[in-house]
Amino acid sequence: MSGRRPFMLRGRFWVGMLPWAWLLLFFLLPFALIVNVSLSTADLAIPPYVSPLHATEDGHGVELVPDLSSFRRLADELGSIGEDGADLLYLQAYGNSLLLATLTTLCCLLIGYPFAYHIARSRESVRNVLLMMVMLPFWTSFLLRVYAWMGLLDSSEVGLINQLLLGLGIIDTPLPLLYNTGAVLTGMIYSYLPFMVLPLYANLVKLDQRLLEAASDLGARPITTFLSVTLPLSRNGIIAGAMMVFIPAVGEFVIPDLLGGGDVQMIGRNIWDDFGPNQDWPMAAAVAVVMVLLLIAPIVVFNRSSRREAEEQP
Amino acid sequence: MSRSSSRWGAHSWLVLVFAFLYIPILCLVAFSFTSGEITTQFDGFSLRWYRSLLEDGEIQSAVWLSLRIGALAATAAVVVGTAAAFVLARFRPYFGSSFFAGMTTAPMVMPEVVTGLSLVLLFTHPALSFLGGRGALAIWAAHTTLCAAYAAVLVQSRLREVDRSLEEAALDLGCPPFKVFFLVTVPVIAPALVAAWLLTFTLSMDDFVLAAMLSDPGSTTLPVLIFARLHHGLKPEINALATIIVAIVSIAVLAANHAMLSSQKKRVRAD
Amino acid sequence: MEAQQPGGEAPYLRIESVNKRFGDNHVVRDVSLGIARKEIFALLGSSGCGKSTLLRMLAGLETPSTGRIVLDGEDLATVQPHRRPTNMMFQSYALFPHLTVEDNVAFGLRQERPKLARDAIAARVGRMLDLVQMQRYARRKPHELSGGQQQRVALARSLAKEPKLLLLDEPLAALDKKIRQETQLELVHLIERVGVTCIIVTHDQEEAMTMADRIGVMSDGVLLQVGTPDEIYEHPNCRFTAEFIGETNMFNGRLESRGVVCPDFPTPIAIGPAAGVSQGSEVSVSVRPERVLLSREQPENGEGGFINRAAGEVTDIAYLGSYSIYHVRLASGRNVTASVPSARWGDAAPPTWGDPVWVSWKAPAGVVLSR
Numbered sequence: 001m002s003g004r005r006p007f008m009l010r011g012r013f014w015v016g017m018l019p020w021a022w023l024l025l026f027f028l029l030p031f032a033l034i035v036n037v038s039l040s041t042a043d044l045a046i047p048p049y050v051s052p053l054h055a056t057e058d059g060h061g062v063e064l065v066p067d068l069s070s071f072r073r074l075a076d077e078l079g080s081i082g083e084d085g086a087d088l089l090y091l092q093a094y095g096n097s098l099l100l101a102t103l104t105t106l107c108c109l110l111i112g113y114p115f116a117y118h119i120a121r122s123r124e125s126v127r128n129v130l131l132m133m134v135m136l137p138f139w140t141s142f143l144l145r146v147y148a149w150m151g152l153l154d155s156s157e158v159g160l161i162n163q164l165l166l167g168l169g170i171i172d173t174p175l176p177l178l179y180n181t182g183a184v185l186t187g188m189i190y191s192y193l194p195f196m197v198l199p200l201y202a203n204l205v206k207l208d209q210r211l212l213e214a215a216s217d218l219g220a221r222p223i224t225t226f227l228s229v230t231l232p233l234s235r236n237g238i239i240a241g242a243m244m245v246f247i248p249a250v251g252e253f254v255i256p257d258l259l260g261g262g263d264v265q266m267i268g269r270n271i272w273d274d275f276g277p278n279q280d281w282p283m284a285a286a287v288a289v290v291m292v293l294l295l296i297a298p299i300v301v302f303n304r305s306s307r308r309e310a311e312e313q314p
Numbered sequence: 315m316s317r318s319s320s321r322w323g324a325h326s327w328l329v330l331v332f333a334f335l336y337i338p339i340l341c342l343v344a345f346s347f348t349s350g351e352i353t354t355q356f357d358g359f360s361l362r363w364y365r366s367l368l369e370d371g372e373i374q375s376a377v378w379l380s381l382r383i384g385a386l387a388a389t390a391a392v393v394v395g396t397a398a399a400f401v402l403a404r405f406r407p408y409f410g411s412s413f414f415a416g417m418t419t420a421p422m423v424m425p426e427v428v429t430g431l432s433l434v435l436l437f438t439h440p441a442l443s444f445l446g447g448r449g450a451l452a453i454w455a456a457h458t459t460l461c462a463a464y465a466a467v468l469v470q471s472r473l474r475e476v477d478r479s480l481e482e483a484a485l486d487l488g489c490p491p492f493k494v495f496f497l498v499t500v501p502v503i504a505p506a507l508v509a510a511w512l513l514t515f516t517l518s519m520d521d522f523v524l525a526a527m528l529s530d531p532g533s534t535t536l537p538v539l540i541f542a543r544l545h546h547g548l549k550p551e552i553n554a555l556a557t558i559i560v561a562i563v564s565i566a567v568l569a570a571n572h573a574m575l576s577s578q579k580k581r582v583r584a585d
Numbered sequence: 586m587e588a589q590q591p592g593g594e595a596p597y598l599r600i601e602s603v604n605k606r607f608g609d610n611h612v613v614r615d616v617s618l619g620i621a622r623k624e625i626f627a628l629l630g631s632s633g634c635g636k637s638t639l640l641r642m643l644a645g646l647e648t649p650s651t652g653r654i655v656l657d658g659e660d661l662a663t664v665q666p667h668r669r670p671t672n673m674m675f676q677s678y679a680l681f682p683h684l685t686v687e688d689n690v691a692f693g694l695r696q697e698r699p700k701l702a703r704d705a706i707a708a709r710v711g712r713m714l715d716l717v718q719m720q721r722y723a724r725r726k727p728h729e730l731s732g733g734q735q736q737r738v739a740l741a742r743s744l745a746k747e748p749k750l751l752l753l754d755e756p757l758a759a760l761d762k763k764i765r766q767e768t769q770l771e772l773v774h775l776i777e778r779v780g781v782t783c784i785i786v787t788h789d790q791e792e793a794m795t796m797a798d799r800i801g802v803m804s805d806g807v808l809l810q811v812g813t814p815d816e817i818y819e820h821p822n823c824r825f826t827a828e829f830i831g832e833t834n835m836f837n838g839r840l841e842s843r844g845v846v847c848p849d850f851p852t853p854i855a856i857g858p859a860a861g862v863s864q865g866s867e868v869s870v871s872v873r874p875e876r877v878l879l880s881r882e883q884p885e886n887g888e889g890g891f892i893n894r895a896a897g898e899v900t901d902i903a904y905l906g907s908y909s910i911y912h913v914r915l916a917s918g919r920n921v922t923a924s925v926p927s928a929r930w931g932d933a934a935p936p937t938w939g940d941p942v943w944v945s946w947k948a949p950a951g952v953v954l955s956r
Contacts, residue, residue: 022462030433134335137339147552193334479676479677
């Protein structure tokens with residue numbers, strides 16, 4: 001009797017199979033293909049690579065003949081650090097991406113935490129309106145919001161900020177605001193801020209006000225209460241928000257492309273260029289593989305914190 | 315006194331951040347009404363850019379394609395995401411379940427360039443030509459994968475709140491398991507499903523990277539077209555388009571919020 | 586072993602050696618039980634004792650690891666929950682929030698195959714709502730009802746299909762204390778009027794004793810004792826039952842021919858007939874507080890001869906109106922609780938804190954329990 005089939009087995013099986021099959025086909029398999037292509041040789045063909053999987057000579061099996069030249073290119077850059085005139089195209093892009101993503105995450109946290117905290121602490125009717133106001137820009141087109149910053153930061157005298165500063169007599173000649181790292185950072189903070197605020201808000205709004213009252217009743221000063229109660233309790237929200245910003249920011253392509261001009265190299269742009277104009281798909285795949293390897297740790301942290309957050313719900 | 319000064323600080327911080335969020339959008343809207351050619355200089359009020367938008371067939375067909383892909387991707391994503399959410403929230407832990415959980419949410423944070431590249435490799439792979447290569451169908455599949463992750467997270471959090479005895483009660487009253495899902499579970503989580511559909515619809519409408527990598531000449535979505543135009547000369551026409559999008563989104567969000575509030579009020583009154 | 590019935594006829598529901606394990610966790614241990622037609626039976630125990638799991642196995646929401654469940658001659662083990670002739674009222678009531686009261690009650694009827702006619706369903710729903718006096722609220726949604734009203738709708742819904750067995754999971758736990766007491770008897774009358782066999786799961790002994798014909802006490806997955814409320818109270822068969830049902834004074838000692846030798850008393854405790862306990866074994870004697878007599882003077886031996894007595898001092902009094910709870914410390918330091926009717930003292934002043942008093946009880950009041 002204990003071997004009886006669970007009553008829902010058949011229906012449940014199919015419910016479970018649908019997402020599994022979908023993710024297998026459109027997430028896992030494509031990933032295997034990235035690894036495969038990163039080990040292939042670039043070629044003038046359609047698609048522009050020669051797979052490292054060849055039929056064996058007897059025609060019965062498949063053998064792997066990997067072409068490691070793409071990875072060797074990255075390793076060579078690593079080896080040539082410190083040499084004069086070394087070409088550090090990819091390495092610099094990786095460094096830039098990680099640095100900009102870190103800065104973006106930190107800035108979003110510094111701006112977003114007090115922001116989310118004050119929204120979560122306001123009256124419920126006000127809270128809903130404020131939350132809606134955070135969501136609203138998030139629902140409008142991302143490209144157009146970046147485009148708005150192109151107009152604001154424009155380095156000529158018609159740039160909006162330059163117009164304002166010139167008009168007020170603060171400067172005489174327009175400032176070079178666009179097409180540099182600062183412009184990219186501004187655009188990234190602007191675009192990713194909602195991704196930080198929403199998980200933080202979702203976490204902070206659950207925070208029991210009575211805990212804070214208990215802490216102050218026990219004689220804790222507001223700053224102590226914040227450091228010893230609020231901050232530790234919102235840990236999951238901070239991790240989730242930070243990862244929601246950091247991971248996609250590392251691979252960001254659009255913002256550096258539109259606001260960064262030619263100087264700001266980021267890894268997302270390199271992949272885009274190798275994939276597009278350069279038609280070097282193996283190189284693009286290798287760069288992507290390395291990026292995913294760099295991001296595995298943050299992704300695992302994100303998954304764990306978001307699962308914990310989901311399970312802690314009442 | 316310190317209390318009121320901290321409240322003043324809180325208010326001014328909220329005002330500052332909201333200003334940061336909204337000034338760029340307000341600028342876009344303002345300059346859509348200029349009569350000149352420059353997107354950042356107001357040369358007098360006119361609706362000429364709205365008129366030129368109406369006459370721009372390229373944009374209209376891009377909008378139409380984006381709407382279709384968005385609606386179909388959102389629908390598919392809600393179906394796949396709800397199934398995934400059901401597995402995550404309702405199944406007992408099984409072999410590989412935490413791997414599955416990780417894989418479900420991974421597309422949400424994975425850099426789009428990587429997801430895009432991996433899907434291009436899938437759709438252009440010689441052995442997988444039956445998938446049809448790049449084009450609208452590939453964009454739809456890519457968006458569904460990305461959006462399903464968001465839908466799964468949203469629906470899962472709602473499912474975990476639902477009293478499981480509701481489903482057991484339906485079963486106990488003679489309802490077969492399959493029907494329980496449609497007669498009880500779906501109606502109870504319906505608001506989350508609607509929210510998930512709306513969110514994933516806008517995600518799909520908004521996505522540039524996946525669409526750009528997977529598009530072929532016949533399948534230019536709105537973001538792909540906008541991006542191309544941003545590189546080849548700006549005209550306030552884009553501002554007019556942005557204004558229309560902002561208006562539609564604002565109305566939709568306000569309506570959704572109103573519906574949510576009134577249903578909440580009804581519930582509060584009953585208590 | 587066949588579970589025995591008070592009437593001697595074959596039981597309507599037979600639970601035979603049912604076990605349930607969740608992994609290493611043995612939640613229900615070898616439970617056997619027989620329940621008569623139209624009986625109201627309460628499963629009583631603290632949370633986590635396995636009573637709810639047993640109930641869920643009856644409903645089919647859990648599958649027994651081993652054992653059989655036979656209802657009206659039909660083995661339910663392989664019957665899926667939606668095909669069982671049982672209906673359950675859930676602790677949370679589990680009213681469908683998107684359906685009106687009448688649609689909730691009609692839900693089960695609409696699942697019947699072959700299909701019931703529309704007007705037959707409407708008529709039955711009307712009868713059910715009449716029964717629980719909720720006819721006026723037929724078009725309301727559950728969230729527009731009070732807790733007591735929701736409870737009645739849930740009851741109507743679980744009765745609508747005329748189940749062979751009605752399962753109530755903590756039926757009144759979600760209600761306020763005052764409404765709960767009113768509802769207990771109302772619920773019993775209703776179940777008796779419908780004439781359905783009913784199993785109630787509860788952690789509230791008062792609820793079990795008010796509502797049930799018989800009670801089964803569960804602890805740690807084991808069904809310890811089955812009996813009528815007064816059997817369970819007056820003749821507990823183990824320490825757990827004696828302590829779980831009501832208050833009691835428990836004295837530990839060794840059973841000898843003269844009685845139970847206990848360090849708290851100078852002479853052995855005189856007891857009634859002790860069945861099933863052998864001489865020389867370690868035992869406990871349970872004495873209910875209302876059996877303990879309190880007096881200022883040393884009590885005399887009664888006509889029955891044996892009376893147990895000890896001198897002590899009042900340490901605490903809880904005045905509860907019609908009676909008071911006295912806490913008396915004996916010379917050994919041991920505390921004894923006595924429940925004393927307020928009328929006991931007549932016109933004399935009752936003893937107060939610090940007064941020297943005697944506690945005593947008649948031999949048959951002490952129930953001997955093996956340890």
